[in-house]
Amino acid sequence: MYQTLKQRVLDANLLLPHFxxxxxxxxxxxxxxxxxxxxxxxPSGVEYDQMKAEDIVVLDLDGKVIEGDLNPSSxxxxxxxxYRRFPALGGIVHxxxxxxxxxxxxxxxxxxxxxTHADYFYGDxxxxxxxxxxxxxxxxxxxxxxxxxxxxxRRGIDPVAxxxxxxxxxxxxxxxxxxxxxxxNAVVLEEVAAMALATRSLxxxxxxxxxxxxxxxxxxxxxxAYYGQR
Amino acid sequence: MYQTLKQRVLDANLLLPHFxxxxxxxxxxxxxxxxxxxxxxxPSGVEYDQMKAEDIVVLDLDGKVIEGDLNPSSxxxxxxxxYRRFPALGGIVHxxxxxxxxxxxxxxxxxxxxxTHADYFYGDxxxxxxxxxxxxxxxxxxxxxxxxxxxxxRRGIDPVAxxxxxxxxxxxxxxxxxxxxxxxNAVVLEEVAAMALATRSLxxxxxxxxxxxxxxxxxxxxxxAYYGQR
Amino acid sequence: MYQTLKQRVLDANLLLPHFxxxxxxxxxxxxxxxxxxxxxxxPSGVEYDQMKAEDIVVLDLDGKVIEGDLNPSSxxxxxxxxYRRFPALGGIVHxxxxxxxxxxxxxxxxxxxxxTHADYFYGDxxxxxxxxxxxxxxxxxxxxxxxxxxxxxRRGIDPVAxxxxxxxxxxxxxxxxxxxxxxxNAVVLEEVAAMALATRSLxxxxxxxxxxxxxxxxxxxxxxAYYGQR
Amino acid sequence: MYQTLKQRVLDANLLLPHFxxxxxxxxxxxxxxxxxxxxxxxPSGVEYDQMKAEDIVVLDLDGKVIEGDLNPSSxxxxxxxxYRRFPALGGIVHxxxxxxxxxxxxxxxxxxxxxTHADYFYGDxxxxxxxxxxxxxxxxxxxxxxxxxxxxxRRGIDPVAxxxxxxxxxxxxxxxxxxxxxxxNAVVLEEVAAMALATRSLxxxxxxxxxxxxxxxxxxxxxxAYYGQR
Numbered sequence: 001m002y003q004t005l006k007q008r009v010l011d012a013n014l015l016l017p018h019f020x021x022x023x024x025x026x027x028x029x030x031x032x033x034x035x036x037x038x039x040x041x042x043p044s045g046v047e048y049d050q051m052k053a054e055d056i057v058v059l060d061l062d063g064k065v066i067e068g069d070l071n072p073s074s075x076x077x078x079x080x081x082x083y084r085r086f087p088a089l090g091g092i093v094h095x096x097x098x099x100x101x102x103x104x105x106x107x108x109x110x111x112x113x114x115x116t117h118a119d120y121f122y123g124d125x126x127x128x129x130x131x132x133x134x135x136x137x138x139x140x141x142x143x144x145x146x147x148x149x150x151x152x153x154r155r156g157i158d159p160v161a162x163x164x165x166x167x168x169x170x171x172x173x174x175x176x177x178x179x180x181x182x183x184x185n186a187v188v189l190e191e192v193a194a195m196a197l198a199t200r201s202l203x204x205x206x207x208x209x210x211x212x213x214x215x216x217x218x219x220x221x222x223x224x225a226y227y228g229q230r
Numbered sequence: 231m232y233q234t235l236k237q238r239v240l241d242a243n244l245l246l247p248h249f250x251x252x253x254x255x256x257x258x259x260x261x262x263x264x265x266x267x268x269x270x271x272x273p274s275g276v277e278y279d280q281m282k283a284e285d286i287v288v289l290d291l292d293g294k295v296i297e298g299d300l301n302p303s304s305x306x307x308x309x310x311x312x313y314r315r316f317p318a319l320g321g322i323v324h325x326x327x328x329x330x331x332x333x334x335x336x337x338x339x340x341x342x343x344x345x346t347h348a349d350y351f352y353g354d355x356x357x358x359x360x361x362x363x364x365x366x367x368x369x370x371x372x373x374x375x376x377x378x379x380x381x382x383x384r385r386g387i388d389p390v391a392x393x394x395x396x397x398x399x400x401x402x403x404x405x406x407x408x409x410x411x412x413x414x415n416a417v418v419l420e421e422v423a424a425m426a427l428a429t430r431s432l433x434x435x436x437x438x439x440x441x442x443x444x445x446x447x448x449x450x451x452x453x454x455a456y457y458g459q460r
Numbered sequence: 461m462y463q464t465l466k467q468r469v470l471d472a473n474l475l476l477p478h479f480x481x482x483x484x485x486x487x488x489x490x491x492x493x494x495x496x497x498x499x500x501x502x503p504s505g506v507e508y509d510q511m512k513a514e515d516i517v518v519l520d521l522d523g524k525v526i527e528g529d530l531n532p533s534s535x536x537x538x539x540x541x542x543y544r545r546f547p548a549l550g551g552i553v554h555x556x557x558x559x560x561x562x563x564x565x566x567x568x569x570x571x572x573x574x575x576t577h578a579d580y581f582y583g584d585x586x587x588x589x590x591x592x593x594x595x596x597x598x599x600x601x602x603x604x605x606x607x608x609x610x611x612x613x614r615r616g617i618d619p620v621a622x623x624x625x626x627x628x629x630x631x632x633x634x635x636x637x638x639x640x641x642x643x644x645n646a647v648v649l650e651e652v653a654a655m656a657l658a659t660r661s662l663x664x665x666x667x668x669x670x671x672x673x674x675x676x677x678x679x680x681x682x683x684x685a686y687y688g689q690r
Numbered sequence: 691m692y693q694t695l696k697q698r699v700l701d702a703n704l705l706l707p708h709f710x711x712x713x714x715x716x717x718x719x720x721x722x723x724x725x726x727x728x729x730x731x732x733p734s735g736v737e738y739d740q741m742k743a744e745d746i747v748v749l750d751l752d753g754k755v756i757e758g759d760l761n762p763s764s765x766x767x768x769x770x771x772x773y774r775r776f777p778a779l780g781g782i783v784h785x786x787x788x789x790x791x792x793x794x795x796x797x798x799x800x801x802x803x804x805x806t807h808a809d810y811f812y813g814d815x816x817x818x819x820x821x822x823x824x825x826x827x828x829x830x831x832x833x834x835x836x837x838x839x840x841x842x843x844r845r846g847i848d849p850v851a852x853x854x855x856x857x858x859x860x861x862x863x864x865x866x867x868x869x870x871x872x873x874x875n876a877v878v879l880e881e882v883a884a885m886a887l888a889t890r891s892l893x894x895x896x897x898x899x900x901x902x903x904x905x906x907x908x909x910x911x912x913x914x915a916y917y918g919q920r
Contacts (some may be wrong), residue, residue, distance in 0.1 A: 023421050024414070024418075044457055044459060045459055046459065071456075074449065074456060074457045098421070101344060102432065105343045105425060105436070106432035106433040107433060114629055115629060115631065116561060119486075130442075136439075169345060170344060170442075171346065187484070188483075195558060195561055195565060197428055197431070197432065198657055201657070202562065202563070202660070208565075209590060209596075211591075211597060212591070212629050212630075214596075215596050215597070219534065228531070229506065253877065253878075254877070254878075274917055276919065300919055301918070301919055304917045328881070328885060329888070331804060331885055334804065335803045335885060336889050336892035336893040360902075361901075361902070366899075366904075367901060370905055399898055399899065400804060400902075401805065430892070431891065573795045574860060575859060576791060648714075654788060655792050658789070659796050661887070662796035666796060666797055668859055669826075671823040672859050688761070689733070689734060689761055
């Protein structure tokens with residue numbers, strides 16, 4: 001019944017090892033069909049090279065499995081929270097890609113240091129606050145989604161303009177209009193995280209000037225964008 | 231006579247170059263069959279791409295070769311010591327994988343800095359004390375096994391919950407219920423070692439909060455684990 | 461009409477992913493035919509693995525498209541400025557290769573630290589000054605070319621002897637007698653940028669002695685060069 | 691006439707890109723036949739993927755070409771000096787492999803920090819002093835060989851026990867009983883250089899204890915060696 005959606009989600013998940021973003025099964029991609037009120041996501045702990053479209057799990061927005069014989073990713077409640085709280089999101093990706101995870105483990109925002117960053121992320125990529133022990137012990141995965149929304153809300157960041165986050169002590173989430181775009185942003189995040197790490201070792205205080213951030217983001221994503229074949 | 235065991239040990243050894251954990255012949259995997267009282271291990275100094283199941287050496291637990299024409303790995307006495315002292319171990323892997331070796335050379339525990347670590351290792355991964363000159367000059371390989379056990383014993387670390395160690399000035403050992411799981415843990419150790427190295431360059435004092443370590447380890451390995459397809 | 465030129469430019473562009481210099485579509489190569497007064501360049505935002513010779517865009521030196529149905533790279537005005545201001549240039553490459561970009565983001569010249577650098581670049585590779593907000597907001601891409609020329613002019617650097625630059629906050633440009641040589645220099649720049657980054661972590665003040673820089677550059681590029689098959 | 695020797699040298703040269711030690715043509719391997727008084731070496735500036743056995747150049751020990759139509763490597767005089775001054779050498783390799791070159795550019799000895807190093811190199815790997823301007827301007831390549839011998843001689847290092855060196859501001863040379871072993875040592879040097887670089891970032895003063903260096907070197911290369919299949 002959800003064959004197309006499941007195939008799309010499978011394809012997006014298979015891009016994660018293709019782009020070198022995952023070790024073993026450490027990552028997942030999902031996509032939402034808001035009209036039908038369903039979400040499709042990778043099954044938990046299944047090897048990428050054995051995954052088939054029928055293994056993809058379809059759930060309603062309360063988290064009830066509608067189609068699929070396997071357990072959905074243990075991170076499913078985080079995806080659900082993000083889809084509920086950020087209505088613009090169509091696809092979400094979670095990985096433990098090395099350099100983005102390093103920034104999450106360091107508990108630091110990933111600063112915008114160059115135009116590579118500005119081409120996709122309009123400003124720094126925030127790292128959430130740590131979850132409290134209570135938030136970890138009860139409803140951990142839901143709370144992971146909530147602290148992401150809290151971070152964007154408190155700082156006034158638009159999740160469409162900054163399509164990713166670092167979950168404190170954990171790893172990155174990225175998103176987009178669909179699962180493919182979320183994967184794309186996960187690749188970009190990993191690359192700019194690697195660049196920023198070494199940039200900081202050469203220059204501890206530099207930051208991208210606002211005009212350059214604005215120019216690059218707008219020439220690609222603004223109303224008068226002139227990048228690509230439009 | 232030990233065809234299945236030898237094939238399993240060959241397969242595990244071949245995964246080491248597959249996962250990029252070894253240069254030349256710098257690594258070895260073994261597996262124990264405790265019921266039959268035998269151990270199978272890689273031969274010493276044989277190239278991975280020429281290794282066949284019949285090259286795998288089978289020994290009894292006193293280190294006597296039972297089957298096989300080649301010399302066993304020079305690290306065999308270390309494996310034997312670990313199997314004797316840690317009854318829960320079914321497989322052991324030794325590599326000189328780059329980032330784990332860096333921590334061993336630095337003589338430092340690998341700190342738990344993120345959930346990637348916590349998903350597999352419950353707390354810091356210890357680095358042993360240096361061996362004394364006497365311990366090096368006499369029964370070096372046995373003493374390498376003994377100092378690992380001493381490290382876990384003195385610090386009260388459960389080798390099942392922390393399935394790996396850094397041998398001071400040398401390189402890592404990992405283990406598991408069988409050789410495949412030991413390889414799996416060697417891959418994880420290498421990845422978290424790389425992440426921790428760079429995390430420390432961004433943040434010199436951060437450490438994973440206990441509740442998060444607990445949550446991630448337990449959701450994957452605890453009695454109420456809900457990760458994967460159980 | 462420009463079939464040979466377009467094929468040459470396609471080939472040069474395809475070398476960028478081959479040498480690991482680009483992620484997605486983040487790079488472009490161009491070549492000028494000064495006799496015919498035309499430039500050929502990669503189309504904007506087209507995937508490398510789908511690019512064909514007929515997708516390459518041919519423009520006159522005022523930037524008017526002569527042949528091709530696609531939009532040229534958004535960086536085309538920068539290429540045009542460089543060809544106009546540096547008459548010796550036959551090919552230009554722009555990438556966001558990781559280590560060269562790190563130096564550009566750090567806003568620092570890439571110092572000549574070894575003979576690998578000296579074999580291709582005669583002295584430090586300059587990083588431009590930041591563009592002013594006005595220069596960013598109006599004619600950004602042209603101004604990127606102008607600030608490169610200003611950098612070489614003010615410091616008295618010969619663009620033939622130093623065939624590359626770091627654009628402040630952005631990424632590198634390299635060039636050569638044709639697009640192939642510009643690609644070659646982009647590979648070298650990326651490698652020496654990676655080496656210099658780590659060299660600086662071991663030794664904060666060292667610089668290549670002038671005599672060694674001179675010797676290596678001249679034995680390869682001077683009048684009495686004796687490197688290679690001449 | 692020297693077909694076997696040329697094939698051996700070709701094979702050794704082709705291992706350099708295979709092991710990721712060279713970019714473009716930045717490396718060369720040679721082998722000496724001391725009985726016949728000849729040396730075979732890679733031609734200068736020829737691409738590895740087009741090199742054939744007949745391209746390998748054979749010279750006598752005065753540097754006169756005996757067989758081959760191409761120019762020998764511009765580093766040939768350095769190889770010749772090393773063969774003359776170190777009678778135990780049968781093969782020599784020069785590369786600009788990234789991490790070994792980083793140490794050479796930093797002008798620092800590569801310290802023995804772990805058993806990976808000790809398995810092949812008995813003590814620190816020296817970096818030469820800088821050449822004087824005169825030594826660079828006159829007979830540069832010969833002087834590169836001389837300063838290597840001077841380094842080993844003054845410090846009392848046995849080139850058989852430490853089969854490699856860092857040429858100040860330039861890059862590494864390694865050697866062995868034949869070209870294949872020289873390549874093998876070049877791979878090891880690159881790996882231990884990478885490990886040492888990061889080890890130093892975690893621990894600025896640690897050094898491998900002498901007993902461990904001795905144990906590992908002797909168990910592999912000593913009279914009572916018990917590593918491998920002897």
